[in-house]
Amino acid sequence: MDTRISGKTRLLGVFGTPIKHSGSPVMYNFCFNYYGLDCAYLAFDCDESQVKDSLAAMRRLNMRGANVTMPCKQEVARNMDQLSPAAKFVGAVNTIVNDNGVLTGHITDGMGVVLDLQDHGKTIVDKNVVLLGAGGAATAIMVQCALDGAKSMTVFNRGEEGLAKAREIGDKMMADGVSCKMEFHLLSETELLHDVIRKADVLINATSVGMSPKHEGKSLVTDMTVFHEDLVVYDVIYNPLVTKLMSDALANGCKEENVIGGKGMLLWQGAGAFKLYSGLDMPAQELKEFLAKREAEGIDPLQDLSLIHISE
Numbered sequence: 001m002d003t004r005i006s007g008k009t010r011l012l013g014v015f016g017t018p019i020k021h022s023g024s025p026v027m028y029n030f031c032f033n034y035y036g037l038d039c040a041y042l043a044f045d046c047d048e049s050q051v052k053d054s055l056a057a058m059r060r061l062n063m064r065g066a067n068v069t070m071p072c073k074q075e076v077a078r079n080m081d082q083l084s085p086a087a088k089f090v091g092a093v094n095t096i097v098n099d100n101g102v103l104t105g106h107i108t109d110g111m112g113v114v115l116d117l118q119d120h121g122k123t124i125v126d127k128n129v130v131l132l133g134a135g136g137a138a139t140a141i142m143v144q145c146a147l148d149g150a151k152s153m154t155v156f157n158r159g160e161e162g163l164a165k166a167r168e169i170g171d172k173m174m175a176d177g178v179s180c181k182m183e184f185h186l187l188s189e190t191e192l193l194h195d196v197i198r199k200a201d202v203l204i205n206a207t208s209v210g211m212s213p214k215h216e217g218k219s220l221v222t223d224m225t226v227f228h229e230d231l232v233v234y235d236v237i238y239n240p241l242v243t244k245l246m247s248d249a250l251a252n253g254c255k256e257e258n259v260i261g262g263k264g265m266l267l268w269q270g271a272g273a274f275k276l277y278s279g280l281d282m283p284a285q286e287l288k289e290f291l292a293k294r295e296a297e298g299i300d301p302l303q304d305l306s307l308i309h310i311s312e
């Protein structure tokens with residue numbers, strides 16, 4: 001890589017803490033190298049109290065951009081010159097682009113799911129989507145799907161507080177003219193949940209239910225008759241690679257190609273950020289092969305790429 005560094009090299013990075021295990025430097029430097037871009041990417045330990053200084057440094061050092069991870073996403077959103085529509089609705093930023101000192105905050109977490117679905121030949125455009133959860137990942141997914149043309153989003157969450165926050169965002173989006181019809185319910189309304197899934201085109205689990213080790217073997221969908229062959233099931237969880245929701249869907253009529261786990265989500269939210277930095281498509285196939293090679297060498301690429309806060 002040292003042969004790429006010149007007097008004109010632009011710096012990019014990721015801000016957050018803890019940050020030492022972030023795989024973002026590996027991922028983005030691979031992409032810069034692939035295209036021969038004169039850019040270098042480093043990880044910077046930064047907590048919320050250091051956000052303003054870090055943003056000042058971005059301007060002072062003319063950094064091209066930065067990713068943002070926990071715990072800084074909301075604080076960064078409060079200190080941007082401009083926000084993308086998705087970042088404005090979510091109130092969080094995971095990607096900053098610096099255009100001549102003007103910092104624009106974006107959030108590509110939800111893009112991770114939309115682009116991963118596209119990579120599997122699926123679309124949310126004009127589709128009725130059921131979303132389980134109203135936490136960080138779920139909110140970003142909800143906003144992106146609504147902005148990208150989902151026909152309806154029906155959100156189910158365990159707690160009233162999270163649901164109220166999601167509802168507030170949904171109401172703002174609809175008031176702003178986003179045409180997606182958005183509805184919000186508690187997961188305790190199980191009959192309604194199952195009824196809505198039966199009529200849905202896409203079901204997305206964005207809760208930690210199903211995740212190893214604490215929630216492995218659990219699923220929020222308990223009526224096996226809701227699954228049907230046209231239903232696309234996406235689970236944001238990637239550990240295990242096949243969750244109970246996914247195995248239930250497969251055993252009860254969903255097509256194999258319609259049941260997708262969350263392994264690609266991190267890569268595709270990175271692709272969204274890379275495009276914002278460079279205007280170029282991430283070399284996804286080459287990156288996947290590179291990561292698979294690292295995996296074969298015993299380095300867990302998913303752990304490496306943990307840009308997004310994993311709650312459990």
Ligand code: NAD
Pocket residue numbers: 132133134135136137138157158159162187206207208209211220236237238262263264265266308309310311312
């Ligand atoms: P979060 O803490 O912000 O939200 C957690 C959500 O799970 C909330 O909606 C909460 O109500 C729900 N939940 C937790 N336990 C529950 C239970 N027993 N019953 C019903 N609902 C329950 O966390 P987050 O950052 O939004 O992450 C959520 C999940 O998404 C995690 O499993 C995380 O690993 C996964 N994730 C995956 C990727 C990826 O790249 N594939 C990226 C981000 C998050």
